[in-house]
Amino acid sequence: MRVVVGKVSDFAxxxxxxxxxxxxxIGVFRVxxxxxxxxxxxxHQFGPLCMGTLAxxxxxxxxxxxxxDSGPPLLACPWHGWEYDIATGQSFMGPGRGNVPALAYDVSVLPGSELLPAEGAEARTDGRVPGPYVAETVPVSVEQDYVVVEDSPARRAGDARNEAQA
Incomplete structure (x- = not known):
């Protein structure tokens, strides 16, 4: 099913x-x-992701x-601060919002040449490590000056299977 969201000119x-x-x-964003x-x-916990802060x-x-960075921004969930790439849906660790208990850690000072990435962590070029969650992206296009989103029957069937497994 294709749904017209509005005119391109409706979005600043x-x-x-x-x-x-x-x-x-579904949240539709213009960047x-x-x-x-x-x-x-x-x-993460089914909060209203698209009401979050875009940065x-x-x-x-x-x-x-x-x-x-000039690439797609991150969208932070308003409930717990998980950040998501709006192009791929990939999560990244949030900015530390919420009720996090204060913990003490040992600290040391090392030359930069001694610092290595954590074993098994696949850091991106921007230094962020992907989180465990992936938000569902939805195909969106511009057709004759109208913004259109698509929710195909195959996507709906896949969603039903995923919801049944959860």
């Missing part, structure tokens, strides 16, 4: 619109000249070197 840069498609809440769509359900990725090559 950074705008979002939440729509219902086949009983699913520059690209559109992204995600199911409005955080896979560019900060990248650092080391102390004093901070810049913003």
């Amino acid at each position: 840069n950074g705008d979002r619109k939440i729509v219902e498609v086949n009983g699913k809440s 520059d000249d690209r559109f992204y769509a995600l199911r409005n359900r955080c896979p 560019p990725r900060a990248i650092s090559g080391g102390p004093g070197d901070v810049r913003l």
Whole structure:
């Protein structure tokens, strides 16, 4: 099923619109000249993901070197702060929001050449380590100046199987 969300001109840069498609809440975002769509359900604890904060990725090559990435931004779930790539749905560790108990850790100072990535962790070029969750992305396109999302029968059948297994 294809659903027209609105005209491209209805979306300013950074705008979002939440729509219902086949009983699913879907958030549609405009970032520059690209559109992204995600199911409005955080896979962590099913919070309203698309109501969260959208922010560019900060990248650092080391102390004093901070810049913003030009790629798709991250969307932080308003419930627990898990961050999701709006293009792929991949989660990343949130910014530490929520009720986290204070813990003490041993600290040491080492030269940069002695620091190695944690064994088994696959860090991205922006230094973020992927989390365990993947938000459901939804195909979105622009057709004759209209923003269109698609929820195909194959996607709905797959969702039903996934929900039954959960």
